[in-house]
Amino acid sequence: MQRCESVSEEFPAGYDPEAFERIKALLEKSAFVRHCGFLLEVLEAGRCELRLPLEEVHANAYGTLHGGLVAAMVDTVSGVAAWTLAEPGERVSTVELKVNFIASVPTMEGELRAAGVVLHRGRTTAVVEADVNDADGRRVARALGTFIYLARSREGSRG
Numbered sequence: 001m002q003r004c005e006s007v008s009e010e011f012p013a014g015y016d017p018e019a020f021e022r023i024k025a026l027l028e029k030s031a032f033v034r035h036c037g038f039l040l041e042v043l044e045a046g047r048c049e050l051r052l053p054l055e056e057v058h059a060n061a062y063g064t065l066h067g068g069l070v071a072a073m074v075d076t077v078s079g080v081a082a083w084t085l086a087e088p089g090e091r092v093s094t095v096e097l098k099v100n101f102i103a104s105v106p107t108m109e110g111e112l113r114a115a116g117v118v119l120h121r122g123r124t125t126a127v128v129e130a131d132v133n134d135a136d137g138r139r140v141a142r143a144l145g146t147f148i149y150l151a152r153s154r155e156g157s158r159g
């Protein structure tokens with residue numbers, strides 16, 4: 001993962017700034033994140049950006065970018081954005097995710113960039129919007145997701 005930016009004055013009251021380093025470290029441990037090739041670029045309160053260098057393994061049977069990878073990227077970037085606003089001990093899980101595919105990516109050269117921003121953080125859920133752009137800045141997908149905050153479980157806790 002590349003760099004991690006945090007702006008401590010944007011943390012919610014009572015939120016531990018060390019949680020950002022913990023999130024970054026947990027993403028680095030995620031076998032799925034590593035398998036997909038997602039790289040953390042920006043991490044701020046309520047916001048996350050990922051980068052994905054494209055490779056042939058990301059192509060579908062037609063040679064264009066596989067939509068499932070785009071969906072996984074927006075789920076990850078949105079979930080992490082929501083995660084930055086979790087209270088200590090909370091974990092985040094996807095409740096609903098809608099992805100609009102706007103343009104195809106015909107070559108596996110270059111990279112994708114995804115940005116997720118929390119639009120609303122309620123008591124138990126967050127609504128997050130995410131955009132995915134190609135190397136030329138062209139939007140290829142937009143997503144809207146709902147994420148739930150859950151109490152820490154003994155195993156598999158994200159929070």
